[in-house]
Structure formats: C-alpha cells, structure tokens
Amino acid sequence: MFDIKWIREHADAFDQALAKRGFEASAARLIALDDSRRSHITKLQEAQERRNSASKEIGKAKGSGDDARAQELIDEVAQIKAFIQSGEEEERRLNSNLEAEMAVIPNLPHDDVPEGEDENDNVLLRAHGEKPQFTFNERPKEHFELGETLGDMDFTTAAKLSGSRFVVLKGQVARLERALGQFMIDLHTQENGYTEVSPPLLVHDAPLYGTSQLPKFEEDLFKTTTGHYLIPTAEVPLTNLVAGQIVPEDTLPLRVTALTYCFRSEAGSAGRDTRGMLRQHQFQKCELVSVTTPEQSLEELDRMLACAEKVLQKLGLHYRVMTLCTGDMGFGARKTYDIEVWLPGQDAYREISSCSVCGDFQARRMNTRFRPADSKHPVHVHTLNGSGIAVGRALIAVLENYQNGDGSISVPEVLRPYLGGLEKIG
Template sequence: MHDIRLVRDDPAGFDAALARRGVAPQAAALLQLDEHRRATIAEAQAAQAQRNELSRAIGQAKAAKDDARADVLMRDVAALKERLPALEGEEQRLGAALDDALAAIPNLPLADVPGGADEDGNVLEHERGRKPAFAFAVREHDAIGPALGLDFETGVAIAGARFTLVRGAAARLARALGQFGLDVLTREHGYEEVVPPLLVRREAVFGVGQLPKFEEDLFKTTDGRYLISTSEVSLTNIVREKILSADELPLRFTALTPCFRSEAGAAGRDTRGFIRQHQFDKAEMVSIVAPDRSEAEHERMTAAAEGVLTRLELPFRRMKLCTGDMGFSAARTYDLEVWLPGQDRYREISSCSTCTDFQARRMNARYRPAGEKGTRFVHTLNGSGLVVGRMLVAILENYQQEDGGVAVPSVLQPYLGGLNRLEPKG
C-alpha cells in the first residue's frame, strides 16, 4: 500500500519507479481522486461549520423573540442536515476508491534493483558449492523418486493433478528436512517457532498483498476464509493493527506448515514430478524490523537460507531479481537457485524479499521509536527457509547413485536414525 503523500510530493518520481516495473503511469489518476476527496472533505467541514453557526444564531434569535428569523435559520439548518449525509457518503466513496486504487499498485523497487522485463534480467550475485560429477547417466527426480516413495499416480488418483502421495523412504526424508530446517532457523538464527492458523480471514491475505490481485491463485473455503499459500500470511499478520515499542524489535518468526496454491498462472509448467504442487510444506521466515534495520535484515535472512543449502552441501547461486520478475509486495528480492543435475539447470528453491513498509501500511502495523510521541510503520521481510518438496528434489538429483539409491546428506542422518542411504524398492 502506498502513501498518497508520496504521490503528491513527487508524482513524476512515483510514475518513474512504476515504469521500472512495467506499470503505466498512475499519479495523475490518483491525484485527481485525492483532490476530489479532499475538496469533498473541505466542503463537508464548511457545511458542518455553517450548521453550527446557524444553530447558534437560532438560539440568539429565539432569545431575542425574533421568531421569523429563527424560522428562516431553522429552514437553512434543515437543508444542511439533508446535504451533509450526501457529502459524507461521497467522501467515503472517494476514500474507498482511492484506497482500492492504491492497493492495486505494486511496491516500488529499491534503487539497486536491476531493470528488466522478466527472469532474463536477473543478475547473478554469487555461486556456492561444487556441482557433483557422476560416472553414470544422471536421472531426474521423477525417475528416481517412485522407487523411494514418490507416488505420483496415487496422488493424482486421490486428489487430481499436481498432488503427490509421499510414502516410505521419501516421506522419512521429507520429515527430516522439515525438522532440520526448523532447527537451523530457531537454534542458529534466532527465529521464534510458531504454529499458525492455516485458514485465515480476507483481511490477513490483503495485508500481505495477495488480495485483491491474486485471488485466483488462492483456495477459498465456503465460509470465506483462505488456505494460506505460505505461512508468511499468518506470521506477518501477527503484528496487524498493533503499535509495538522499539524494544520489541526485531521480531523474527518461523513456521513449518503446509502451503496451498492453485497455480492458476502456471498452466503447462512443471506438470511432471514434484516441483510445482498444489500442496507442499515449507519452513518460512518472517522479520518485523525498524526501517533503519531492514537492509541489514535482508542480508541476514538471505544468509540464513543460504546456510541451510550449505549445510546440505547443495550447489546453489544467488540471483538479484530484476524489476519485472519481483513479486507484487517486494521492494527487492534475492532468489536462491539450487543446481539440479538431472535437469542440468538451476531452479529456484528460496526467495527472500524486503517489502519495506508496503505490507505494514496495509496491516496498519506500527512501532513507537524511543523518545518519540508519534508512530512509524515497521518494515516487513519474508523468505523461504526450506521448501521441503523442492529440497527433496534437489537431494534426490544431487545425491543419486547408479543403482537408484540416494545417499543421505550427513546433517540429515541424525534425523533418520543414522541412516546414510535410501534404498530403492524393487
């Protein structure tokens, strides 16, 4: 959500920032709405002041026994009484229209975000880890997985396309990954573990910027709630409508939850395998910080996600997303892409974004700086600590063995009772 004062102060700059995201100019239309709303407010205030003045004059006329003047003044007051509700209704209508218009505009990119129309404009920041070498023909995860418990056919039979039944060795590995991710984030990086609601109200989804624009990407229940697409929704809304003290910041939350996505805009993409599912588990990170800490927090959060990949000894790279590839609420995003030897390419496995005060304005989440009477909006950040499904894919492909087995990364072995290899069935 944007501050209309920013548009008033620098309409050209606002439109220029939107142009970097490929969005048409919005300032003129916003300012026209704003001016009409402010004029209506001024007119309503003037009418109310006139009504108050006339009411005093009526009292004076009656005290002076001037009934004729009192009658005229009372007719004028009655006319104002009829006019004021219309002005107040127009003010509310224009305010709602302005809010709706502002809510439909994506966040402005930070100055260091590279320009670009799509993923081809993303910029490599660094690469980490060594790509594995194989003495046999490598396979993709969907060829390795069935013998280990990735049951694509039964998942589809039970629930339809983009659902997979995970059982046996693959299920144990998935459970180990989730537990490992939570342990790293809580014990090593200070995130507070949360078990949040998976069903949330519309206001919560609006608060993080997924509504109204992305409604078709969400699953909605018959009572008007939404299944979370990521626990970012629940975790960020912990501070909704709150005024925090400066001493409470930073707040860092993590949760391992199922996530649900309709994948409405992904028709035909990644229909094979376990990459793009309607339901998946993810350990999310959310940070709530003072504005002067958001830059450092973005680096800290991304480093935490990188640490998970490093501990699992998976090769990856960090990409800074360009303006055309960022999410709606993001001001800057780093994507971590893991190497998948079966596909012979890097694929996104984590995304870490700073949203500045964009989400906080939608949620009215503020803090009071020490020694100040006024409040300011907090800054919010979110990132994928560990996406279980995609991480499982990465391990299957990077740790595959010629006989169809898969070696278990050393850091996961304690979570599997010391098991160092997943054995294929049949």
C-alpha cells in the first residue's frame, strides 16, 4: 500500500519505478481518484459548517419572533442533514475505490535492484560449496525415484486420498523430513536469535490483506466453508502479530520464526513440476519474519539471508544466491534474494528460499507503526520475510545429494542427533 500524498509529490518517480516492474503508469489515475475524494470531503465539511451555523440562527430567529425565518432554517438544516448522510456513504465509497486501486499495485523496487523481465535476468550474487561427485557410474536419480525405491514416498496413495500434488511419506523418509524441520527451528532459535511462535494455520482475510496476498492472489489460496483461509506461508500470521500496533522502538528489530504446514492451490502452475515433491499443495516451511525501523531493514535483509544460508551450509549442500530482477520479484517485495540449491537428479538449481524486504508496504496495510525517540509522531515500521527454509525442498536436496549407488541415503552429520545417530537410511 502507498501513501497517496507521497504519490502526489513524486508522481514521475512513482511511474518510473512501476515501469521497471513492467507495470503501467498509475499516478495520474490515483491522483484523479484522490481529487474526487478530496473535493467531496470539502463539500461535506462545508455542509457541516453550514448546518452548525444554521442551527444557531434558528435559535436567534425564534428569539426575535421571526417564526417564518426559523422554519426556513429548520427546513434547510433537514436538507443538509440528508445530504450529509448520503455524502458520508459516498465518502466511504470513494475511499474504498482509491484503496482498491492501490491494493493491486506492486511495491516499488529499491534503486539497486537489477532491471529485467523474468528469472533469466536475475543476477548471481555468490555461490557456496561444490557440486557433489558420485562414485557410481549411473546418472544421479531424482528424489521421487529414490523415495519410491525406498518404499517410503507414495504418490499413488496420496492421489487416492487427496488428488494430485500430494504425497504420503512413511518410515525413514518421514523421519528424515521431521528431523530437517526440527533442525531448522532449533538453529534459528538457538543460534540465530529468533523467537519461536506456533501460530494458527487458519486466518481471516484481514491478515492476508495485510501481507498483500489479498486481493491480488486469492486464486492461490484455499478458503474454508467458514470463511477462513489456510495460510500459504507463516509470513501471514507472524507479520500480523503486530498489526494495528504502535511497537515500542526498543523492541526492534523484532525477529520471529515458525515451523508450520503451508497450503497453496498452485493455480498458476498447471503443468509445472507435476512429478515429485517440488510443487505441492501442502508442505512444511520454516519461516523467518523481522519487523524493523526503516534504517535497520536493509542490514536485516542481509542478516536474514545469512541465517537461511547457514541451514544449507550445515547440511553440506551446494547452492547459489541470486538477486532477483524487477520482473521476477514478488508483489510485496522491494528487494529479494533467492537461494537456489543444486539438485543433481535434475542437473539444475532450484529455489529453496526467498528473503525479501518489503519496506513499509505491508506496514501501511496493517497500520503498524513505532514512535522514534526523536519524534512526537509515529512512523511505519519495515517488514521482512524469508524461508529458513522450505522443508520439503530440503528433503529433496538431501535425498539427491546424499544418494549412494545402492539406493541408500547417507544422513548429513548435523541431522544424525535427530535420528538417534543413524548414519544411513535404506
């Protein structure tokens, strides 16, 4: 969400920033809507002033015995009241129209974000580690081949239960997935300074609006018969923990994390990644959320990225970090880093984490502010979110990178304490 006053004062810069994201110029249209709204509000204020003055004149007219004039004024006040009543409804409509128009406009990119149209224009920031070298001669298998050979990854039964894009994990693979999630949440709370939260998985529409999933991405959400939505990411409840608040400055940066199931309809991914676990309707993710002052947010983005990278480093996985271009960033982001892990079975890098800074874009929608020590007036906080990391994709990466020629999987050393010291599965 944007400040219409800022758009008025920076109309050209606003449109230029939108153009970098491939979005049409919108300043003139938004300003015109605001002009209509402000003009109507002025008329309402003038009517209210006239109603007040006319009410006073009624008393004077009656006091002087001028009943005819008093009746004229009474009739005038009645008309003004009717106008105000309908005018207040019109004001709400005009406010709603302006808000609806701004709600579907993406956030503006930071100046240092590379310009581009899609993922092909993303820029490599750095890479870590080396691709694994296998001692067997056959091509490395994909995760679903390994899982089905182990007998612990069952897509057929899942399809009977729930349809496509679901999986039943069993036995040692299910245990390995659980170990990965526990390892991540322990790392972020015990070493990276995040506070663990166990949030609801069902939310109303207001939190989804606050984090900009609504109204833009409603088709990607699962909605229940009670009007609740299943969370697409724990970013939604975690960020909204401070919705509507003036947060004490001395609590910032606020850092929270949660290990939850997430639910996405994958409405825009028909035909993509139909085999395996890469794109599921239900999956686990360890989410990282920070709330900061404006001065802290870019430094916090680097810190959050480092926390997500530490997961892969401790797992001994090769990955690269990409700075997303303007055309590939998420709707609410001002700057995003993607971590792409190497999957030898696919012979490709695949996204396993995204870390984004949103500036005050979400804070304005949530009405979340803090009061700086040197100011009498509260200002909006900045928010950040990141995957720390996607558990299902981490499972894929471990299966493919730690596979052996006999179909077994070596367990990364950091996970062995969570598996009773087990060194190999299968």
